[in-house]
Amino acid sequence: MLLPLVMVLTNSFKTQAEYAANGPLSLPQSLNWDSIIIMWNRMDYTIKLWNSFLISILTALLAIAISLFNAFALGVARSKEAYFSWFSFYWRLRYLRKCWPTLWYYFFKLMGLYDTRLSVILTLAVLHSAFGTYLLTSVFSSTFPRELIEGGG
Numbered sequence: 001m002l003l004p005l006v007m008v009l010t011n012s013f014k015t016q017a018e019y020a021a022n023g024p025l026s027l028p029q030s031l032n033w034d035s036i037i038i039m040w041n042r043m044d045y046t047i048k049l050w051n052s053f054l055i056s057i058l059t060a061l062l063a064i065a066i067s068l069f070n071a072f073a074l075g076v077a078r079s080k081e082a083y084f085s086w087f088s089f090y091w092r093l094r095y096l097r098k099c100w101p102t103l104w105y106y107f108f109k110l111m112g113l114y115d116t117r118l119s120v121i122l123t124l125a126v127l128h129s130a131f132g133t134y135l136l137t138s139v140f141s142s143t144f145p146r147e148l149i150e151g152g153g
Contacts, residue, residue, distance in 0.1 A: 007024060007025070010027055010028055011024055011028075012035060012036055013028040013030075013031045013032055013033070013035075013036075014028045014032065014035075015032050015034070015035075018032075051117065054117065055117060055120055055121055055124070058121045058125075059120075059121050059124040059125050059128065060128075062121060062122070062125035062129075063124070063125040063126075063128040063129040063132055064129075064132060066125060066126070066129035066132070066133070067129045067131075067132025067133045067135075067136050068132075068136060070129065070133040070136075070137070071132070071133050071135075071136030071137040071139075071140050072140060074133070074137045074140075074141075075136065075137040075138070075139070075140030075141035075144075076140045076141070076144050104119075104123060
């Protein structure tokens with residue numbers, strides 16, 4: 001499993017002549033940083049690295065916020081219609097699975113967010129919040145005493 005990554009790492013430090021002479025399976029004779037510097041500058045890797053960092057952090061924070069609100073509503077502030085809401089959610093999800101990408105496309109086009117970082121962050125946060133909601137709902141529903149919740153309302 002790690003062999004392809006090791007090969008990429010070792011081949012990134014070889015010169016073109018060394019790669020042509022010895023092939024991809026040999027170890028580099030010296031650490032040559034020229035190919036890495038060329039790639040970094042040609043691909044403008046600093047911007048790509050910053051975009052990845054920004055999108056990852058903001059997606060995680062937004063997904064956590066969405067998960068907390070959903071889990072509180074489903075786990076702590078349970079209502080008598082909770083089972084019906086899970087049933088209707090399942091059927092809505094089955095329907096949306098077919099038209100989900102089209103809906104997001106038209107929504108982002110309409111809002112002027114198409115091909116922006118924010119559209120990626122919103123899409124990934126919504127998709128990642130599903131597991132967080134599931135996990136936190138089970139935690140919230142089992143850790144809060146029912147007497148405490150019923151006494152507050």
